Amino acid sequence: MSDAKSDFDYDLFVIGGGSGGVRAARVAAGEYGARVGLAEEDRYGGTCVIRGCVPKKLMVFASTYRDAFGDAREYGWDVNDGPFDWHIFADKMRSELDRLEGVYRNLLDGSGVDKFDARATLKDAHTVTLSTGEEKTAKHILIASGGRPVRPDLKNAELGIVSDDIFHLESLPRSMLIIGGGYIACEFACILHGLGVDVTMYYRGGQILNGFDDEARGLVAEQMRARGIAMHSGASVLEMEEREGGIWTKATTGAEKIFDKVLFATGRKPNSDNMGLEALGVEMERNGAIKVNEYSQSGVPSVYAIGDVTDRVNLTPVAIREGMAFVKTVFGGEPTPVDHELIASAVFTQPEMGTVGMTEEEAEAQEPIEVYATSFRPMQTAFADRSDRVMMKLVVSKANRTVLGCHIVAPQAGEMIQLAGIAVKMGATKEQFDQTCAVHPTMSEELVTMRTPVRTS
CATH class of the missing domain: 3.50.50.60 (FAD/NAD(P)-binding domain)
Structure with missing residues (x-):
């Protein structure tokens, strides 16, 4: 030093x-x-x-x-x-x-x-x-x-709030429009809906959570809709202004509606x-x-x-x-480059999504792969007669059998992906997953019991 x-x-x-x-x-x-x-x-x-x-x-x-x-x-x-x-x-x-x-x-x-x-x-x-x-x-x-x-370049954008402002709300609004389809937008949509707010989402793309595994984000979107969150793809706000009863908005789809609050989750x-x-x-x-x-x-x-x-x-x-x-x-005299490879992460929607490694789409573009996946109603909520579904997915290299990606949509997916991330980071193969004895009855046991690929490329 x-x-x-x-x-x-x-x-x-x-x-x-x-x-x-x-x-x-x-x-x-x-x-x-x-x-x-x-x-x-x-x-x-x-x-x-x-x-x-x-x-x-x-x-x-x-x-x-x-x-x-x-x-x-x-x-x-x-x-x-x-x-x-x-x-x-x-x-x-x-x-x-x-x-x-x-x-x-x-x-x-x-x-x-x-x-x-x-x-x-x-x-x-x-x-x-x-x-x-x-x-x-x-x-x-x-x-x-x-x-x-950041707020978008839109007239009267100051009428909307950003994620920093959520924690300082004096009271919960009755209704909220969330603009954006990324993880921040989706997380707050689930949070606020769970707290009793009538939530509507506008996002420009065809699907939420761009950049995540297509199958995983599709299931998250399906479950969010099933919970009652109004989700509108290919939509954004053209105009907004303060009116009696809240904030009037006009969407690119032509829809006009008044919301108590508008949240911009359109980037950082x-x-x-x-x-x-x-x-x-x-x-x-x-x-x-x-x-x-x-x-x-x-x-x-x-x-x-x-x-x-x-x-x-x-x-x-x-x-x-x-x-x-x-x-x-x-200061330590040890030149240490930063390792940004195979970082596990979680999206705290309801259900959560945990992910590490390549999406199916990324892996397929790189090399021939096998995809092992299962979707089912978990025991806890099925017993309570809820229709919730979860998903476990492994993306595997055909050439060397390495697990290139792991994607989980389930309650506590963040906790599961932390542990699965260790195996993926170590370069574990599908056969090493298979050799691991299942913990029963759990949702995560499906990660080590899937024997037949559902897709190959």
Whole structure:
């Protein structure tokens, strides 16, 4: 690592107090003895803890109880559906976020990181300027400023809200139009519907969840419709304005309707604006993402970037791993490229979708494959006389029998795909899946009991 007595104020200055930036800062300081400063202009914890994964998952949990009450009656429990109190839940959720932000702050304090509650911009390759007027120099600068949701270029778009705003609603709307068909749109559609909101979705494509396995996203869409979410493909909003009773919208399909709220889930943008990067010579993508090499280093040698601001794989655990790889490379003397291959992920719709590796469509374009898949009514909800269906799917290389992709649509699919992801990452073959004894009775046992391919190519 750098000399403890250098001409700089810090060995490392981190811009951004989210999961990636905080991990890099505290490990560099706590394990490698680096002098580290960190600036955060908003709240510590970043998108995941404050405006994304954590509060969203709490809302997912809250939204599942409506089905649980009905299931409980089918299983013999004498329970009644009570009204959902948004205020009780929201107050407790916000208290939990405050607690987690405190944890992040304490982790930095415990590692000896100097915190600055301020916006930071780059003056030169080794100097950051804080909104307080201070300037700090550092041998290395790490940008971990994340991303943010964006509204479309549409007149009166400010009437709509974005995902960040969901957690600050004073009350739940009676009706909501969600514009977009990606995972954020689909997750909030399921959440809000589960909490009792009348949800309508407009999305431009022919199907939701573009980029995911076609069969898997098709089943998710089918189940969302069955639950009562109004889904309109090939649709977007042409006009919107505030009227008595809510927000009037006119769709590209010609449909006109008034909704209490409109949520734009139409994309995100890296937080790199007005940071002085272009003047410094840091190369950027058209969307504002910072271009970096496999070691997260920009074209300016002292400037690195990790997480959503690089728009590589925008997931919290990925940002954390990028931060760790950066610290090992710069302060540990171990050049560590970031591994972005075979990253498991989950979409917290109802039912959930878990995925790792190639989709059937991607694999088929690469090489001859076999597809093993099954869809069935799971025991728990079938007993409660619900029509829910789940799906398990393995995409297998004909040449070497490696499992190229695994896709699960089921309750708790996120938990299942974490474990299946280990096997896929290790390069397990279909025969090794088959050699694994089933755990019965479970949904996931189907992953190791499918013997005959349903399709080959």
